Amino acid sequence: xSSHDVDLGRIEKAVREILYAIGEDPDxxxxxxxxxxxxxxxxxxxxxxxxxxxxVLNKVFDVDHDExxxxxxxxxxxxxxxxLVPFHGFAHVGYIPNDRGQVTGxxxxxRLVDVYARRPQVQERMTSQIADALMHVLEPRGAIVVLExxxxxxxxxxxxxxxxxxxxxxVRGDFRTSDKTRAEAMALILGRL
Ligand SMILES: Nc1nc2c(ncn2[C@@H]2O[C@H](COP(=O)(O)OP(=O)(O)OP(=O)(O)O)[C@@H](O)[C@H]2O)c(=O)[nH]1
Ligand SMILES: [Zn+2]
Numbered sequence: 001x002s003s004h005d006v007d008l009g010r011i012e013k014a015v016r017e018i019l020y021a022i023g024e025d026p027d028x029x030x031x032x033x034x035x036x037x038x039x040x041x042x043x044x045x046x047x048x049x050x051x052x053x054x055x056v057l058n059k060v061f062d063v064d065h066d067e068x069x070x071x072x073x074x075x076x077x078x079x080x081x082x083x084l085v086p087f088h089g090f091a092h093v094g095y096i097p098n099d100r101g102q103v104t105g106x107x108x109x110x111r112l113v114d115v116y117a118r119r120p121q122v123q124e125r126m127t128s129q130i131a132d133a134l135m136h137v138l139e140p141r142g143a144i145v146v147l148e149x150x151x152x153x154x155x156x157x158x159x160x161x162x163x164x165x166x167x168x169x170x171v172r173g174d175f176r177t178s179d180k181t182r183a184e185a186m187a188l189i190l191g192r193l
Contacts, residue, residue, distance in 0.1 A: 005050065011039035045079055048118030053133035056111040060138065063103050068181075070094035070144075070188050071109045080153050081120035089149030089165065092189045093130060095140040096174055096181070102138060109134075123149055123168050131170035142173030144185045 012035035019026040019034070026035065072092040080087050093109045116129045127147050134143040146169045155162040175182045 006039075006043040006046065008036070008039040008043065011042055012036055015039070044118075046118055046120065048115045051115045051118075053112055053115055054137055056115055057104050057108050057133070057137040059105050059108060060102050061104070063097070063101050065103060066097050066099060066101055066141070068094055068096050068185060068188075069103060069106075070185060071106055072189055074110045074113050076113055076117050076147065076149065078117040078119075078121045078123075078126060078149075080151055081122055083153040083157070084120070085152040085156070087121075087123065087149045087151040087153070087166075089147065091130070092146040093134070093144075094175075094185050094188075095134050095138060095143040098139050098141055102140075104138060123147055123151075123166055127168040127170045131172050135172050140173065142171070142175040142177075142181065144172075144175040144182065145170045146186075146189055 015035040015038045016026045019031060024031060026032075070092065071094070072090075074091040074093065075088075076091045077086055077088045079085070091113045093113065097103050112130055112133060116126045116133075127145050131143045131145045134140060134145075146167065148165050148167045150163070150165055154160075154164055171182055175185060
């Protein structure tokens with residue numbers, strides 16, 4: 001489904017129902033346009049459902065570089081699929097190009113993160129999906145993805161632990177088989193090199 005396939009009318013109706021259910025009046029001035037706003041916001045928030053990683057990683061260049069490429073501190077906003085509230089933080093994405101030196105544009109790594117962030121998600125799955133997409137499309141010697149996020153479902157409600165960060169990682173190829181390569185990437189991610 002692409003964002004223009006999102007059923008805006010259906011979301012609007014549902015949001016009106018939610019407003020009634022919480023004891024609000026959806027027809028009062030301040031809330032009149034809210035269902036339509038929420039529908040547009042959801043279409044944007046979940047637009048990744050209509051996107052394929054191939055579409056964003058499609059620009060592959062041949063560069064004479066077969067060493068690690070790492071883009072770190074990519075700001076990420078996603079939506080927890082359990083509570084439909086945001087989780088946000090940073091993604092660090094790295095890979096080692098294959099022997100043909102095939103690399104993608106740096107911005108495409110951030111776009112790839114968004115393809116998976118703009119869906120109802122759990123952090124673990126999102127981390128693996130980004131790594132697997134990199135492996136599939138770029139066929140690199142390895143890929144590493146680290147996500148560190150704060151989940152609003154753990155901070156604004158529920159257990160209420162502001163500041164608690166969830167860190168997940170996915171390592172593929174050389175990053176999985178070589179302790180040294182993984183350690184180098186982690187040192188770069190942590191800013192210790
Ligand atoms: N593993 C994982 N858990 C998540 C993620 N996002 C939210 N959760 C957790 O999903 C769980 C859902 O637990 P439930 O007991 O079904 O729901 P709940 O009663 O709202 O739980 P509380 O948040 O503890 O109040 C909670 O423990 C959340 O912290 C995620 O990305 N990964
Ligand atoms: Zn949640």
